[in-house]
Amino acid sequence: MIPLLDLVAQYNAISREVNEAVQQVLSGGRYILGPNVEALEQEIAGYCGTDYAVGVASGTDALLLALEACGVKQGDEVITSPYTFFATAEVISRLGARPVFCDINPDTYNLNTDLLERLVTLRTRAIVPVHLYGQVTGMAEIMELARKHNLVVVEDACQAMGAQQYGKKAGAWGDAGCFSFFPSKNLGGCGDGGMVVTSNAEIAAKIKKLRHHGTDKKYFHSLVGYNSRLDEIQAAILRVKLKRLDEWNNGRREKATLYNRLFKDTDIVTPLEVPGSRHIYHQYVIRHIQRDKIMQILQETNIGCAVYYPLPLHLQEVYQNFGAKPGDLPEAERAARETLALPVFPELNRAQVKFIAEKVIFALTQK
Numbered sequence: 188m189i190p191l192l193d194l195v196a197q198y199n200a201i202s203r204e205v206n207e208a209v210q211q212v213l214s215g216g217r218y219i220l221g222p223n224v225e226a227l228e229q230e231i232a233g234y235c236g237t238d239y240a241v242g243v244a245s246g247t248d249a250l251l252l253a254l255e256a257c258g259v260k261q262g263d264e265v266i267t268s269p270y271t272f273f274a275t276a277e278v279i280s281r282l283g284a285r286p287v288f289c290d291i292n293p294d295t296y297n298l299n300t301d302l303l304e305r306l307v308t309l310r311t312r313a314i315v316p317v318h319l320y321g322q323v324t325g326m327a328e329i330m331e332l333a334r335k336h337n338l339v340v341v342e343d344a345c346q347a348m349g350a351q352q353y354g355k356k357a358g359a360w361g362d363a364g365c366f367s368f369f370p371s372k373n374l375g376g377c378g379d380g381g382m383v384v385t386s387n388a389e390i391a392a393k394i395k396k397l398r399h400h401g402t403d404k405k406y407f408h409s410l411v412g413y414n415s416r417l418d419e420i421q422a423a424i425l426r427v428k429l430k431r432l433d434e435w436n437n438g439r440r441e442k443a444t445l446y447n448r449l450f451k452d453t454d455i456v457t458p459l460e461v462p463g464s465r466h467i468y469h470q471y472v473i474r475h476i477q478r479d480k481i482m483q484i485l486q487e488t489n490i491g492c493a494v495y496y497p498l499p500l501h502l503q504e505v506y507q508n509f510g511a512k513p514g515d516l517p518e519a520e521r522a523a524r525e526t527l528a529l530p531v532f533p534e535l536n537r538a539q540v541k542f543i544a545e546k547v548i549f550a551l552t553q554k
C-alpha cells in the first residue's frame with residue numbers, strides 16, 4: 188500500500204525535536220500568541236522576503252482577514268479562479284462581496300491572465316490568484332493589470348510556501364499573501380493554522396487587530412474583529428518543520444522529475460513547470476482523458492490518488508444563483524474531468540514512484 192501522503196513518516200523523522208518543542212510550550216504556560224508565534228512570524232517573513240507576517244487560525248482566515256484588511260466589502264467584485272479549494276471563494280462571499288470566476292490556463296491550472304481584463308468592472312476591488320498545486324501564477328501580468336485598474340491583490344498561496352517566480356517567493360508579490368498550515372500542506376502543523384505575509388505596515392497592523400477582536404490594547408476595541416489566533420503549540424511545531432521545508436520541497440521536486448521521465452513516452456500530460464518558476468509540487472497532477480480508468484486501477488492496487496477538484500466553483504450548488512452553466516469555463520471543467528494527483532511526498536522512495544508510474548501506464552492498456 189502507498190498512501191497519497193504519509194504524515195506519520197514525517198513525524199517519525201523529527202519526533203524528538205517536535206516533542207521537545209511541544210514540551211517546552213506546555214511547561215512554559217503561554218499557549219496563545221506567545222514567543223513561538225512571534226518567532227515564527229519573523230522567520231516566515233524572512234523566508235518569504237516580506238516585512239511582516241501575522242499568524243492566524245487557518246488558511247481560510249488568512250484569506251478572510253487579508254481581504255477585509257485590504258478593504259474588500261459588501262457589493263465588491265473579486266476576480267478569482269474557479270479551479271481551487273472552496274475556501275478561496277467562500278471568504279469573498281463571507282465578506283458580502285461576489286466572486287467572479289476567470290477560466291484557467293490548461294497547462295498550469297492557474298488563472299489565464301489573458302482572460303482577466305475583460306472581467307474588470309467598476310465594482311471590481313481585488314484579484315485573488317491561487318498558486319495551485321505549488322506553482323506561482325503569472326504574477327508579473329497580474330500585478331501590472333492590478334496597478335492599471337487600481338485593484339488589490341491577495342495571493343492564495345496556501346499550497347505554495349517556498350514556490351518562486353523569477354526568484355521572488357509566493358506570497359511576496361501581492362498586497363498580501365496567505366498560507367495554510369493544514370496538516371497536509373507542504374508546511375503543515377498538527378492542527379489548523381495560517382499566516383498572512385505583507386510588506387504593507389497598515390495591512391499587517393489591521394490583520395493583527397482583526398485576529399484579536401479588533402484590539403491592540405486589551406479591552407479597548409477599535410474594530411469588530413474575530414477570534415483567529417495561532418496557537419503556541421502549532422507555532423513551536425511549525426518552527427521545527429520550517430527549517431526542513433526547502434529540503435522537503437526538493438524531495439518533492441525529485442519525485443516529480445522522476446515521474447516526468449517515466450511518463451515521457453506516453454500520452455499522459457505531466458505538469459508544466461513554467462520557465463523562471465520553481466514549482467514545489469504540493470500535488471503532482473497528471474492529465475489524461477482516461478483519468479477514471481487510471482484512478483480505478485490505482486485504487487485496486489492500494490495506491491493513494493485524488494481528484495483536486497471534481498466540481499469547479501462556478502458550478503457549485505451554492506453559486507447557482509450566479510447563473511453559470513456547464514461549458515462557461517471550459518478549461519476548469521475539463522481539468523475537473525481529466526486530472527489526477529499521484530503521491531509525491533518527500534519520504535516516498537524511487538522504487539515506489541516507479542511502481543506507481545508502471546500501474547498508471549498499465550491502466551492505459553486496459554479496456
Ligand SMILES: *Cc1c(COP(=O)(O)O)cnc(C)c1O
Pocket residue numbers: 245246247248271272274275317343345346367368369379380381
Ligand atoms: C488549504 C487551502 C485553503 C484553506 O486553508 P485551511 O487552512 O484549510 O483553512 C485555501 N485555499 C487553498 C488553495 C488551499 O489549498
